[in-house]
Structure formats: structure tokens, C-alpha cells
Amino acid sequence: MKYNPQEIEQKWQQRWAADKLYEVTEDNGxxxxxxxxxxxxxxxxxxxxxxxxxxxxxxxxxxxxxxxxxxxxxxxxxxxxxxxxxxxxxxxxxxxxxxxxxxxxxxxxxxxxxxxxxxxxxxxxCLPDYYRWTEWFFLKLCQAGLAYRAKAPVNWCPRCQTVLANEQVVDGNCERCGTAVIHRDLEQWFFRITKYADELMEHKGLDWPERIKTMQRNWVGRSEGTEISFALDHPGVAEKEIRVFTTRPDTIFGVTFMVLAPEHPLVEKLTTPERKAEVEAYIYRSRHETEIQRLSTEKEKDGVFTGAYVINRLNGRRVPIWTADYVLLSYGTGAVMAVPAHDTRDFAFARKYSLPIEVVIAPPGWQGEELAEAYTEPGTMVNSGQFSGLPSQQGVTAVSEFMEKMGYGKRTVSYKLRDWLISRQRYWGAPIPIIYCPKCGIVPVPEKDLPVLLPENAEFRPTGESPLKYCEPFVNTRCPVCASPAKRETDTMDTFMCxxxxxxxxxxxxxxxxxxxxxxxxxxxxxxxxxxxxxxxxxxxxxxxxxxxxxxxxxxxxxxxxxxxxxxxxxxxxxxxxxxxxxxxxxxxxxxxxxxGADVVRAYLMFLGPWEQGGEWDDSGISGVSRWMDRIWSLVLEPYQMKMGASLTERLVECGTTYESTCRDLKRATHQTIRKVTEDIEKIKFNTMIAALMEYSNYLSRVKEMAIVEESEWREAVDTLLLLLAPTAPHVTEELWERTGHSYSIHNQPWPKWDEALVKEEEITLVVQVNGKLRDRITVPASITEAEARQLALDSPKVKTHLAGKDIANIIYVPKRLVNVVVR
RNA sequence: GCCGAAGUGGCGGAAUAGGCAGACGCGACAGUCUCAAAAACUGUUGGGGGGCAACCUCCAUGUCGGUUCGAGCCCGACCUUCGGCACCA
Structure with a gap:
């Protein structure tokens, strides 16, 4: 009759499955x-x-x-x-x-x-009855105007002729062949997640870890700033301005150059003939860099001059236009006004290329000397025309308002969040339900034609294109609108869609x-x-x-x-x-x-430590949980025999207790455990929940050994233990529930409730301190008054020795906790 | 670099409206049982010092300061570790 987890776990798993015990139904009651x-x-x-x-x-x-x-x-x-x-x-x-x-x-x-x-x-x-609806959601998002096509770069391995996921790019090289990865622009599908940026930053009514909410807010990366127009007059270029986004319009008078992202469409147009070779080489090089590399703080900022200039409308200053890969096309406008005196990156860049650095925000006590590093804190505006003398924080608003009044710019909000690129040049994903018709253009597959089935016999070796492109029976179709021959979209959807x-x-x-x-x-x-x-x-x-x-x-x-x-x-x-x-x-x-046994593994994983913490896997402690389960097995199954008559009297004397108080103690321990376990599960503190159950079962072993309480009371306590343990160890508790004569199934029993009155202690331990140091502990009735507590504390012989020859300055009493005698 | 979390016995970890530090478990040591061992059970187990003794006493929660009658918990500075974000204009 030993605990044999293998046997009972299989037995119950089969029984539960056969009885459909866990079949879910909507029960409106x-x-x-x-x-x-x-x-x-x-x-x-x-x-x-x-x-x-x-x-x-x-x-x-x-x-x-x-x-x-x-x-x-x-x-x-x-x-x-x-x-x-x-x-x-x-x-x-x-x-x-x-x-x-x-x-x-x-x-x-x-x-x-x-x-x-x-x-x-x-x-x-990946089954059609599921991904049919993934496709359906794509169509819905299309209809709602939330899907669009745009060019976007992908990681491209020129040797494997294939698109790589970020995780397949290791240090800028293809993980398979080591070839340097480049970026290549492809027409792809996007979802306009940015439309919901503001709402996604809120977590209204959500009980989520603060940490995660913060990460999501950072991911949206909302920043309020001003879009400022710089005048452009370049021979042969139609655009008459370049707009930049800045959170520091107050530094506008300190602009000494401008930087465009290498992918910025104006770079090519603006570059002067004598600079062309250098700029093109730079752009080519930056195509090889992954975003991680480009954005690495380790890397020294570099860039090249395009030969072109823009005019700062506020002071009429002509500033050179550079291109550098620390500016990203995807953020803001892809162009930055550089204020080296007050921006760390711009400062480093200006130093490297000997560009002017002009102070327009004076640090406290500034005497006009050169700065050793960028000053990014608030200060007083200087060399800033009519704004000079203004505190820079006010300057932000003042300059923005002026810009708006003059039509040179407008206040705006910029997000780090980008739209969600869902196209994957892969085989193993849900097809994008789109047809390209030479006459009708982009045509969504009608809902009634879903699912667009993923063909079984596609060639998915890398070829440089989406694998589905070569699957002719898949690609070639007819336009649902005009019925002329048309081609299917061959990219599949990001699995985050699923x-x-x-x-x-x-x-x-x-x-x-x-x-x-x-x-x-x-x-x-x-x-x-x-x-x-x-x-x-x-x-x-x-x-x-x-x-x-x-x-x-x-x-x-x-x-x-x-x-x-x-x-x-x-x-x-x-x-x-x-x-x-x-x-x-x-x-x-x-x-x-x-x-x-599964029950032991379940319990051990929860006992390891706080669930949110995780930790090193170490099985050295699992035997403790296993032993505990063995002990529970025999605690429940080995018969209970209450002492009777003379031997009961003898036992009561031996334990120095009475029948009544033993019963009360048992009840209290039971109800305290119900409360502790319930609250811990609710708070998701499983490790202490298990510890409480261990304590309770250890206590029950002692109660069993004493054999003072009636068998019915004993049984009640054991039943409670099993019920409290049932979620953690579903198999062994089911087995023990059956063996102790209860009806199937323990998992259909109601969760025990505690009685607040029974939880209360009758006696408590008061700590007595002298000057904050523990000197004695006294056991007192829970109902003790402050005056009684003070008196008992002062009467304590151990306390007296520490009071000898000193004056009592104060006595602190914390109900049910302690008495602290302060002496001088 | 920035943001966040955390540092407690030999180990995993308990304990926060500031109030008995080390719950529960592992390991270790000792004992019972055994020819012996394993398993199981019982006991001891933060460190130093003292006592024949039930005990007494001092020191201890990463480091250094501070607030308080009282700090693992609060405040300041620093060190370490782990996560996350990373030129965001």
C-alpha cells in the first residue's frame, strides 16, 4: 500500500478523460x-x-x-x-x-x-480551419483601412539568395554561410498599428506588472515636439523645404548643420557632383549594417557632407547638409537639425568633422567659454535673437508658437512605434489572401473563397523569392472581379498574426x-x-x-x-x-x-521560489517534496486511533494539555491554513502556499501521534488538507479522497472556507524590548490591555536586570506585537 | 549609457502599514533500526564568546552614512548581479 505515483496518475488521467470531467461548458449559473x-x-x-x-x-x-x-x-x-x-x-x-x-x-x-x-x-x-480565419482577419483589417503596402528593407543574404530573420543574422553576417547581410527593399504589407499608439500606451483597468506597462509605453515612445521647416533652394530640386522633428525648438539658433538618414530620398537629389562618389559609397556601406549596428552606442558616429545647404529661417543662416546613419528614416521625418552644443551625438559628430559648435543655452554661471561636452540641461537662452534671456523651458513653447505664427512649423507628436510589417518571404505561414490582377490591381480574395490553402508540394529551398512564387498551381488564378488571369500574393503572414x-x-x-x-x-x-x-x-x-x-x-x-x-x-x-x-x-x-510523479514535479516547481523569479534548475531539493508526498500518503491512510479511558488521561498529562484546548488548536490551525493557502494562491505566491501546507501536514502528524481528538475531528482536518492540496497534486489527492471513502471527484468539491472567528489566536506572544533590544517574550491573552501589557513587561525579571539604575524615558506599546522600554 | 528588479545561513528561499531575522525545504552532523548499507524516523544546525546546566551575552540581511524608541524593510552615496531598452532628434 505504498504511494505509487505512476500507477495512480495514469489511472486518474484515464478516468478523468473517460468521464469528461474537465469538459468546459458555459454555465450561466x-x-x-x-x-x-x-x-x-x-x-x-x-x-x-x-x-x-x-x-x-x-x-x-x-x-x-x-x-x-x-x-x-x-x-x-x-x-x-x-x-x-x-x-x-x-x-x-x-x-x-x-x-x-x-x-x-x-x-x-x-x-x-x-x-x-x-x-x-x-x-x-497551421490547420486550415484555423488559418482560414487568420486570413479572414487580414481581410477585415484591409476593409477597415488598416492594411497597406509599402517598401521596406529586409535582411538579405546575397549568397544564400534568401531573406533572413533578425535572429538569423549574427554580427551582421548570415548565420548559415557567414556572408555579410545587406538590406534590400521589398514591397510588403503593413498594419497601421500606429493609429492606436495613444490608446496602446494606456492600460486602463488592467492589472498588469508595472514593468511591462513601462516597457510598452517606451515601445510606443511618444514624444511631443515641433516639426520645423528649413528653406531649401537647390538647383534642379523641386522641394523647397526640409522638415525636421525636434523636441528642443529652444535650441534652434544653435543649428550648425543638418543630418539626413542615408535612405532619405533627398540625399540622392541634393548631393553635388563632386561629392557623389563619397556619398554613394557611404550609403552602400550603411546598407550592410544591421539596425542594431547602426544604433550601437559603441560605434563612432560618422557621415559625409552632401555638398548642399539649407537655410535656418530664424536667423537666415546657411547650414550644410550631411548624411549619417545615426539618423533613421523610420523615426520623425528622417532628418535632424544638429545642435552640437546641446546634443551629445551632434557634439561628437561636430568635433569629428570640425563643424562649428555654438552655445545658445547658457549653463548656470557660463562666461562665454567653449564647452567641453554638450550641455543638455535647461538654462538661459543666449545668442537667440528676440528669445535671448528666456529660460529654455519657456523657450520651447515660445519658439514653437512663433514658428506656428510664421508658418515655419507646427507642434506635433512623434512615435518610436512603427507600423507592423506582416509580410514574410516564407512558406510555412498563413497565406495572405490577396490577388494581383493586371486590370483590377490589388484585389482581396472574397470571404467565401477562404481559406487560401497553403499548397502541400511547394519548393521551400532558398531561391531568393518567396517559396510560393514557384508553385504555379498556387500562383496562377483568376481575378475574382473580372475573371482574367491573375497572380496570388506569395508572401505569408507573420506568425504573430496567428x-x-x-x-x-x-x-x-x-x-x-x-x-x-x-x-x-x-x-x-x-x-x-x-x-x-x-x-x-x-x-x-x-x-x-x-x-x-x-x-x-x-x-x-x-x-x-x-x-x-x-x-x-x-x-x-x-x-x-x-x-x-x-x-x-x-x-x-x-x-x-x-x-x-507529476504531482511531485508540479509541487516542486512551485516550491522552488517566487514564480515570477524563475531560477536555476536544481533537482537536489525535489526529494524533499517527494518525501512530503509519501508522508501525506501514510498520514491519511494509516488508521487513526484515539486514546481512550486511562490511556487518554495519561496522554493528556504527558502532553500537558486538555482535550478541549487540543481540539481548539486543531480547529485554529485548520482555519489559519485555509486562509493562508487561499490568499497565497490568489496573490500567486505558490512557494509560501506549499510551505503552509507542509507546516499543516507536519502539525497533523503530531496531532495524530497525540491521539487526543475524536476521530471525526481528525477526519475533518485530513479532508481539509486534501482539498487544499487538490489543485497542486490532483492525482494523489483524488486517490486519497476515494480511499478515505468519499465520492468522486475531489475536484468537484467546493473550496474550503475559513471562519474568521476560528482563525483568531487566544494567546499571543508579546516581545519585550529595552532600548530596541529583545530582552524577553511573554505569553499573554490576546485581549490584553495596554496598561496590563506595560505592567507585565516591567515585571519581567529579565527586563528588570536591564532597567537597574536607569530612568524610564518612554514605553512604546504596539498592540499584539511588543513593548519597548526606553531608558536613559 | 538609460530604465527596472534584486543582493538575507553551506544552498533554494521566508519575514515589508518599520516591530521576535532565518518560516518551509535541501544539504550537513549525530542518533534509532540493520551483520552492514540504503531507505525511513528522531534530534541538532547563522557566527563569536561564556557556563556543568535549563541558559547568558555580543555580532550578523552587499558596503558606508542617515532618519527612528526600534531598520532586512524608509532616505542618501557606493559596489555587485540579473533583466529590459538602446544614437529617438
Missing amino acids: KPKWYALTMFPYTSGDLHIGHWYAMAPSDVHARFKRMQGYSVLHPMGFDAFGLPAENAAIKRGIHPFTWTMQNIANMRRQLKSIGAIYDWGREVVT SSWYFLRYASPHFDAAAFDPEKVKYWLPVDLYTGGAEHAVMHLFYARFFVKAIRDMGLVAFDEPFTRLFNQGTIIAEHQKMSKSRGNVINPDQYVVEL
Whole structure:
């Protein structure tokens, strides 16, 4: 009759599945709870990091279920993506086969966790009944005017003739062949996420970590400033101005040069013949740099003079136009007015190329001397015409107003956030449902023709084009409008598209009349608790929020935010590094599950430390949890025998207690534990929740040994232990619940409630200090008054020795805590 | 460089409306059981000093200051580690 996790876990998992115990239904008599864990990518093996993400969130969901909520806690697979295609290229296995094999294995491993996933609701993003709706959302966003085509650079490996993802570019070189990567412009699809920039910066009504909200706000990068026009008069150039964005219009009189991004369309037009060779060489070089390199602070800023000039309208000054790659086309206007005296980058650049540095904001006590470094703080405006003498903060407004009045500029807001580029020159993704017709132009595929199926037999070896381009049966089609021969879009969608709406699909995973059943979505959404790694702090969470806001404005859903509460668990690392297949430090949980049981692995992962913290994987402590589970097994199953008659009397004397007080103590411990465990789960403090359960079971062992209380009271305490432990260790508690004569299933039992009156201590320990140093502890009734407490403290012999010969200056009393006698 | 979080026994970690530092567990040591070992169980376990003894006493939460009757917790400076962002005009 030993605890055999292998046997009981399989037994119960089969029984739960057969009985559909965790089948989810919409029960309008109950409040709903949508608990979502980020679905895994189909990498092939579930490692201990996945367990760390899944097991604790399952515990929380089970807890909510016992509390009487109708709970949706689904699972699925993020199944499109680059690794499948890489595996295909490397090993000649089709991405579909590779992905589905991995899913089969991961599903088996996921089932061993013993979670309440309703597998009937599984979602797999690479299957047509799912990506059909991903395509549908694309069309909806098109209709809403949120999709557009534009040229954008991609990483290009000239040797492999292929587009590379950022992660395939290592130090500016192709990870496969080491060739230097260049940027190449392609016509691609974008979503206008910037339209929602301001709303995305807010997190109204969201219970999210402050950290993540800050990161998202930084990602939007809103900055208020002024767009200023500089007069341009260049032979043969139609443009008569260059506009720059600045947050420091107060420094306008200190502009000594201007810098354009190398990609800026004016660079080519403005460059004078004698400068042409140098400028072109510079542009060519910058094409080779990744954005990371260009933006690196390590790199010395460099650039070249174009030979052209603009006029600063405020002082009529003619300033040279340079081009330098520290200016990005994607931010602001792609042009910067350089004020070397008051900007660190401009200062370094001016020094390097001997450009003038002119002070227009005087630091406190400035005597007209040259600056050793840029002065970026506020100060007094000098050498600034009619603005001289003004404090620079006021100058910002004053100059802007003047600019607006004169028509030289306007106040504006600039965002770091860029529109979402969703085109991927890949095979393994959802097709973009667009047809290019020579007569009608860009034609969306009609909704009734969805899904545009991904052809099975495409050639996905790198060719320099999207793999689908060479799949003629796919490419060649007819225009849905005029029926003339036309061609399909051959790029596929970013996989973040798939994960931007999967939480909606779970509400009605088999609904085939739409992406989701509005009634079901109304019932389940938004997600009440979303858990996952912090690495998705920006991209995934941001895109999903954008999606919801966009479809809300279409009237498809009635809520503003998809995830009400967000919790990020930490990362489990191994050998001081993140676990990954390529590093070969992946810890497979299967061995622990076979040897010690899923319940032990679940509990151990939660016991390790705070969930948000993660940490080094170290199995040296797992035996402690395993032993604990063994002890619970025998604690519950080995018979309880209360002492009777003379031997009871003897025992009471031995323990120095009474029957009544032992019963009261047991009740109190039970109710205190219910409260502690309930509150800890709610606060997601699983490690201390487990510690409280350990303490309680240790206490119950002592109670059992004393054998003073009635068997019925003993049973009640044991039942409570099992109920409190049920979310954490679902299998062993189910087994013990059955063996102690209860009816199936423990997981359908209500969560225990505590009685505040029973939680209260009758006696408390007062700490007595003298001058803040602990001198004695006294046990007193909880109802003690201040006067009594002071007196008892002063009566303490231990305290008296420290008071001898001194004057009492003050006595501090903190109710139920301490008495501090201050002496001099 | 900037932003954020964190530094507590041999180890993972408890403890914040400022109030008993080290819960719970691992490891270690000792004991019980055993021919022996493993497992299990029981006990001890932050450091120094003192006492035959139940005990007494001093020092201890990265470092140095400060506020307070009282600081792991608050304030200032510094050191270290880990995350995130990175020329944003």
C-alpha cells in the first residue's frame, strides 16, 4: 500500500478523460473564469521550462474551479514558423509533418502534467480551419483601412539568395554561410498599428506588472515636439523645404548643420557632383549594417557632407547638409537639425568633422567659454535673437508658437512605434489572401473563397523569392472581379498574426460560420488571467491588444482589452543559461515524472521560489517534496486511533494539555491554513502556499501521534488538507479522497472556507524590548490591555536586570506585537 | 549609457502599514533500526564568546552614512548581479 505515483496518475488521467470531467461548458449559473497560459511553439519537446509555465497556472485555474467558477483553461499550439521550415531544409522533412509529429509528442507530454485542459478545444494555428480565419482577419483589417503596402528593407543574404530573420543574422553576417547581410527593399504589407499608439500606451483597468506597462509605453515612445521647416533652394530640386522633428525648438539658433538618414530620398537629389562618389559609397556601406549596428552606442558616429545647404529661417543662416546613419528614416521625418552644443551625438559628430559648435543655452554661471561636452540641461537662452534671456523651458513653447505664427512649423507628436510589417518571404505561414490582377490591381480574395490553402508540394529551398512564387498551381488564378488571369500574393503572414486572436478561438474552437461565436466570446472574454514569459512583454502582447482594439472598432467585440490580469513567470535556467536545444542544456521532465510523479514535479516547481523569479534548475531539493508526498500518503491512510479511558488521561498529562484546548488548536490551525493557502494562491505566491501546507501536514502528524481528538475531528482536518492540496497534486489527492471513502471527484468539491472567528489566536506572544533590544517574550491573552501589557513587561525579571539604575524615558506599546522600554 | 528588479545561513528561499531575522525545504552532523548499507524516523544546525546546566551575552540581511524608541524593510552615496531598452532628434 505504498504511494505509487505512476500507477495512480495514469489511472486518474484515464478516468478523468473517460468521464469528461474537465469538459468546459458555459454555465450561466456560475461566474466565468478564463485562465490562459501562452500556448507553446511546436518545437518538439516539452522541457522543464514549459512545465514551469503550465503547472502553476493549472493550479490557479483548478483553484478557481473549486471556488465555483465556470473555468476555461485551454491549450493549443502555435504551429507556423521558421524552425519548421529550417528543419525541412536541413532534413528534408515536410514542415507539416515535422510540426504534426512534434504536436503529437508535446500533447502526450502535456497530458502527463495532469492539467484541466479540455482537449476538445485544442487550437492548432497551421490547420486550415484555423488559418482560414487568420486570413479572414487580414481581410477585415484591409476593409477597415488598416492594411497597406509599402517598401521596406529586409535582411538579405546575397549568397544564400534568401531573406533572413533578425535572429538569423549574427554580427551582421548570415548565420548559415557567414556572408555579410545587406538590406534590400521589398514591397510588403503593413498594419497601421500606429493609429492606436495613444490608446496602446494606456492600460486602463488592467492589472498588469508595472514593468511591462513601462516597457510598452517606451515601445510606443511618444514624444511631443515641433516639426520645423528649413528653406531649401537647390538647383534642379523641386522641394523647397526640409522638415525636421525636434523636441528642443529652444535650441534652434544653435543649428550648425543638418543630418539626413542615408535612405532619405533627398540625399540622392541634393548631393553635388563632386561629392557623389563619397556619398554613394557611404550609403552602400550603411546598407550592410544591421539596425542594431547602426544604433550601437559603441560605434563612432560618422557621415559625409552632401555638398548642399539649407537655410535656418530664424536667423537666415546657411547650414550644410550631411548624411549619417545615426539618423533613421523610420523615426520623425528622417532628418535632424544638429545642435552640437546641446546634443551629445551632434557634439561628437561636430568635433569629428570640425563643424562649428555654438552655445545658445547658457549653463548656470557660463562666461562665454567653449564647452567641453554638450550641455543638455535647461538654462538661459543666449545668442537667440528676440528669445535671448528666456529660460529654455519657456523657450520651447515660445519658439514653437512663433514658428506656428510664421508658418515655419507646427507642434506635433512623434512615435518610436512603427507600423507592423506582416509580410514574410516564407512558406510555412498563413497565406495572405490577396490577388494581383493586371486590370483590377490589388484585389482581396472574397470571404467565401477562404481559406487560401497553403499548397502541400511547394519548393521551400532558398531561391531568393518567396517559396510560393514557384508553385504555379498556387500562383496562377483568376481575378475574382473580372475573371482574367491573375497572380496570388506569395508572401505569408507573420506568425504573430496567428497568436493575436487565438484566445478568441478557444471560446468556440469548432465554430465554422465565423472566426468565433459572438455569444461564446461574450461569455468568456476577456481573459481573466493570462500567464507567460516576460519575453513577450512587447511584441505579442502589443499586437494582440491592437487586434482587439481594431475589431472592437469594427463592432465585432465589445471589450477594449484582451487580458485583464497579466502575470509573468520567471525563466528556469540551466548551467547559468536559458534552456535551448542548440545549447544542449534542455532538462526533460519525463524522467522526473516517471520516477517521482507529476504531482511531485508540479509541487516542486512551485516550491522552488517566487514564480515570477524563475531560477536555476536544481533537482537536489525535489526529494524533499517527494518525501512530503509519501508522508501525506501514510498520514491519511494509516488508521487513526484515539486514546481512550486511562490511556487518554495519561496522554493528556504527558502532553500537558486538555482535550478541549487540543481540539481548539486543531480547529485554529485548520482555519489559519485555509486562509493562508487561499490568499497565497490568489496573490500567486505558490512557494509560501506549499510551505503552509507542509507546516499543516507536519502539525497533523503530531496531532495524530497525540491521539487526543475524536476521530471525526481528525477526519475533518485530513479532508481539509486534501482539498487544499487538490489543485497542486490532483492525482494523489483524488486517490486519497476515494480511499478515505468519499465520492468522486475531489475536484468537484467546493473550496474550503475559513471562519474568521476560528482563525483568531487566544494567546499571543508579546516581545519585550529595552532600548530596541529583545530582552524577553511573554505569553499573554490576546485581549490584553495596554496598561496590563506595560505592567507585565516591567515585571519581567529579565527586563528588570536591564532597567537597574536607569530612568524610564518612554514605553512604546504596539498592540499584539511588543513593548519597548526606553531608558536613559 | 538609460530604465527596472534584486543582493538575507553551506544552498533554494521566508519575514515589508518599520516591530521576535532565518518560516518551509535541501544539504550537513549525530542518533534509532540493520551483520552492514540504503531507505525511513528522531534530534541538532547563522557566527563569536561564556557556563556543568535549563541558559547568558555580543555580532550578523552587499558596503558606508542617515532618519527612528526600534531598520532586512524608509532616505542618501557606493559596489555587485540579473533583466529590459538602446544614437529617438
